Amino acid sequence: MRYCDECGAEGPSTTIERPKTFTVRGKEIEIQQTIAVCDKGHKVYDEELDNASILLATHKYAEQYGMPAEQIHAVRQQYGIGYRPFAKIIGIGSASLRRHESGELLPSETHLDIYKRLQADPGMIHKYYQRHKGKLSTREQKQAENVLASWQASTSLTIESIQSDEEIIEAIHRPYESTELTGYLSFNLEKFIHMVLFFTRDGVAKTKLMKLLWYADFMKFKRQTVSISGAVYERLPFGPVPKDHEITLAHLQHMNVIRIEETIINDEGWTMMSVKASQQFDPSYFDVHELDILREIEYAFRNYGSRKISDYAHQERAWIETPSEHPIDYKYATDLRELDMM
Known part of the structure; x- marks a missing residue:
């Protein structure tokens, strides 16, 4: 009907x-x-x-005027290099690269030109590496040079990616571990993953998910002086978010933890991003107090959309007093408003 x-x-x-x-x-x-x-x-x-x-129209356009997603994926795969370091080498954001490979986003003309050049002449990768290697860490540079040297010597390269998705996510939080910016914990990837899985069991808007995670970690710190996951959060215009959240979500999707769906909501091309769990939530990673907080956060904001929860977070001292794009100190958790369970 x-x-x-x-x-x-x-x-x-x-x-x-x-x-x-x-x-x-x-x-x-x-x-x-x-x-x-x-x-x-x-x-x-x-x-x-x-x-x-x-x-369907987007895919047909890619076939006629661009490059199908599977061909873009094959360009990177021929080198045996992971998403994040490969994106740095060619000067494209890792989240955009992932979406190009999945077919969720059409590459710009500039990005398409890069993919076509590497498809036609794979040896061009060495020129891109020399141009952008300063963006890679010392570790990434060393590994990239080993991979590219091996690739140059053999066209049947089967080397694993430079860094795993897990290592990339953990590296975001490692410089801050056990400080006031992580809630005095080392980052726990499994807990963070299952926090995401808890809030995305039935699907949730991406913006709202970011706030739910922040409120859960900070509420735990307010009550027990430690966070749940040890994640770092930063202040962005639409509210608190996990540090480098776009990179994190891209790699969680690559790990098949979640799937990210983009819906065009009007004729002007505005889109809504939603996140849905691809795995089962496992409560055994949390103690009874942590589970209670996850449930409280979910219930308290059950009727909040992305705009409303962002506006609510903007009233917190943590957001008001933290400079834009800076990590948020967990000390502000003491001033967090208690949840309205009505």
Whole structure:
């Protein structure tokens, strides 16, 4: 049953196919679009079908004018280099690279040119490395040089990625471990992962997820002077978020912990990002007090959307007094408002 605006009523519907032309980056792309129609033949709204049409048009554009996602993935795979170091070498954000490889995002003309150059002439990687190696850590530089030297000597390279997803996430928080910026703990990746899994069991907006994680860690510190996960959070315009959250989410998706879905919500191209768990939440990682806090946070903000929870967080002293893009000191947890459980 679907609601028909033309008929002003809900009723049965069927699906039909029709030709439809989309304009993608100035190019007209024709597809066979599947739509829902009521029993009088009027088109009725179906978000899933509309999203599928947009995705089909995007993929067809990539095939005709760009590079399919699987080919972009193959460009990186030929070197045996992981997401993060490869992105640094070619000068592309690691989150963007992941989305290019998954087909979620079309590469810009600049990024597409890089992929095509490396596809046509794999040896170009050495030029990109020399140009951008200053962005890599000493460890990454050494490993990259070993990988690229091996690749140059053999076209059948089977070397593992320079850094695992787990190592990359842990490295974000390691410089701050056991300080007031981590709640006096070393970062616990498994706890952090299962906090994410707890809040994304039924799917949640990305912006809201960031605030739920922050409130959970800081509320635990307020009550027991230690955080749950040992994660570092920083102040960004839309509120507190885990440090380098885009990188973290990209690698959690690569680990198949979560999946990130992007939905176009209007004709101007505005999108909504949501996060859904891909694995089961395991409560055994937490003690009874930590589980109670996770449940309290989820319940207290159950009716909050991304905008409302961001506005709520903006009233916390932690956000008001921390400079933009700086880590948030857990000392501010003492002033955190207690949860409204009504």
